Amino acid sequence: EEHFLGGEITKKWNTFLCNYTHTYEIEVGLSSSGTEFRKPAVFKAVERVNKYVKKSYKSQHMTKEEAIRIMSHVLDCANIICLESDTAALEEAAGDANTAEEALAFFDHIKLINV
Numbered sequence: 001e002e003h004f005l006g007g008e009i010t011k012k013w014n015t016f017l018c019n020y021t022h023t024y025e026i027e028v029g030l031s032s033s034g035t036e037f038r039k040p041a042v043f044k045a046v047e048r049v050n051k052y053v054k055k056s057y058k059s060q061h062m063t064k065e066e067a068i069r070i071m072s073h074v075l076d077c078a079n080i081i082c083l084e085s086d087t088a089a090l091e092e093a094a095g096d097a098n099t100a101e102e103a104l105a106f107f108d109h110i111k112l113i114n115v
Helices: 007-020 040-058 064-083 088-096 100-108
Strands: 021-026 032-037
Touching: 007 021, 007 040, 007 064, 040 064, 040 088, 040 100, 064 100, 088 100
Parallel strands: none
Antiparallel strands: 021 032
16 A cells, blocks of 8 residues: 555555454454454554644645655554563553544654664
8 A cells, every 4th residue: 555655665565464463364254354453543543643643744834854864754653562571551641542643642752673
């Protein structure tokens, strides 16, 4: 799926979607599919930030470079959180972020360290 910022963000966005969503076929009744989310609080926080960044960028309240910087950090954080096992406190904090600004602040508090 192409992300509105394109390029590297599209790759990170698709990794995020693959990590957090699982679609399966429902066998009972009408044929349809269901989607299951891993760590839904984190997933929703990323969606809130993405919507906020998209709206800010489209209305020219944010430069493309700033939008890319924000989304790159948010998606890096989310993709790492998904792979970690002891994330209950992070998931709770993400769930407490009710607005896009709060979700952005949540991700801003996460510092990624290369080891």
